[in-house]
Amino acid sequence: MKVIVTAPHGNKFLNDVIAGHIIKHLVKLLDKTDIQYETFINEEPRSSGDQNRPPARDSPYREALRESLVEGADLLLDIHGFPNSTTSPFKGHDIVVLRSYKTQGTLPAYYYYLLKNVSDPTMKVGLLPATAENDVVKEALEHGIPAILIEHNESQASELLAKIHCKCLKIIQVENGL
Numbered sequence: 001m002k003v004i005v006t007a008p009h010g011n012k013f014l015n016d017v018i019a020g021h022i023i024k025h026l027v028k029l030l031d032k033t034d035i036q037y038e039t040f041i042n043e044e045p046r047s048s049g050d051q052n053r054p055p056a057r058d059s060p061y062r063e064a065l066r067e068s069l070v071e072g073a074d075l076l077l078d079i080h081g082f083p084n085s086t087t088s089p090f091k092g093h094d095i096v097v098l099r100s101y102k103t104q105g106t107l108p109a110y111y112y113y114l115l116k117n118v119s120d121p122t123m124k125v126g127l128l129p130a131t132a133e134n135d136v137v138k139e140a141l142e143h144g145i146p147a148i149l150i151e152h153n154e155s156q157a158s159e160l161l162a163k164i165h166c167k168c169l170k171i172i173q174v175e176n177g178l
């Protein structure tokens with residue numbers, strides 16, 4: 001199984017500050033499995049261009065990602081973060097799977113179900129509709145790669161969140177014979 005992991009808002013100080021940390025821990029865990037992966041973390045601040053919106057498609061970040069999309073993968077996880085103080089619909093959640101496009105099929109609900117099953121019962125997991133274009137997910141779907149966007153509460157431990165994703169990926173690998 002091959003997974004592409006992205007963080008289009010991966011600046012460690014300004015935007016989605018937890019995203020890069022989750023991916024760093026996830027990579028260490030995946031190295032102990034036979035799951036192949038590629039990661040794409042955009043360190044540029046979101047203010048210099050939102051890499052998750054359609055106008056960013058010709059940026060160096062998106063062009064590097066596209067090469068991987070063309071090669072193909074079994075899944076793309078788009079990793080985001082939000083502050084605990086958010087007033088958005090994410091408020092009160094620890095992890096939120098976004099339903100962005102009909103072409104995602106049952107994947108958002110499936111991943112939500114896996115997250116609920118592998119995480120501690122105190123962890124509040126949500127499945128919510130996206131309110132904006134998630135262009136990384138959209139472009140992956142255009143290349144036939146199943147893709148989802150996942151938001152993470154930045155008050156949670158990035159290592160724990162990475163462990164939860166690694167467990168979900170291992171289940172996906174087994175259940176889908178990948």
Ligand SMILES: [Zn+2]
Binds near residue numbers: 009081
């Ligand atoms: Zn984000």
